[in-house]
Amino acid sequence: DAGVTQSPTHLIKTRGQQVTLRCSPKSGHDTVSWYQQALGQGPQFIFQYYEEEERQRGNFPDRFSGHQFPNYSSELNVNALLLGDSALYLCASSYRQGVKEKLFFGSGTQLSVL
């Protein structure tokens, strides 16, 4: 049983470019959340997708957007990249109806903005 998978593992972009990160949830999970982890910091919640809609959002600008597909996989898009967007981006999945269900995290995508 595959866990949460993220691609790519590493990515290098330049300022002003756009980037798309991908996440496949653990089998049986229907909810995907994205977190940004800057160097030396804890992860920060970006947003959560369920039933192909954004359900919750953290304190991130509109440059950060996402999508969830019918197969529950998800994409995180970041437009007009800034140097400060350099971070590890973590995807986590869970089952919505499982109130006590723990989150399963992927190994992340390391984004470097030059």
Place this chain on the structure above:
Amino acid sequence: AQTVTQSQPEMSVQEAETVTLSCTYDTSESDYYLFWYKQPPSRQMILVIRQEAYKQQNATENRFSVNFQKAAKSFSLKISDSQLGDAAMYFCAYRDPNFGNEKLTFGTGTRLTIIP
């Protein structure tokens, strides 16, 4: 907004000894969940232990246990019989029940080194 504070950026312990990692949090809620996550060099966040605020009994998972002091808003992690594989970043996290499963608020982490 809820905040989580980890005041120990780094800790070290001799193999087989016991170490305690500290965490404090701030919330106005009476019901919530607290977590300790481990992040090894593989970068994947791994759940170590979970505590439900309405439970007075401290959670334990094998060599890992917590000291949950609700009035003091303190949630420390004790690792007994430390092993080399315990070396990692440890993050304390809070979950607001009003937002469902997913929105976790993390501290800044404690890097744990195990000395052979």
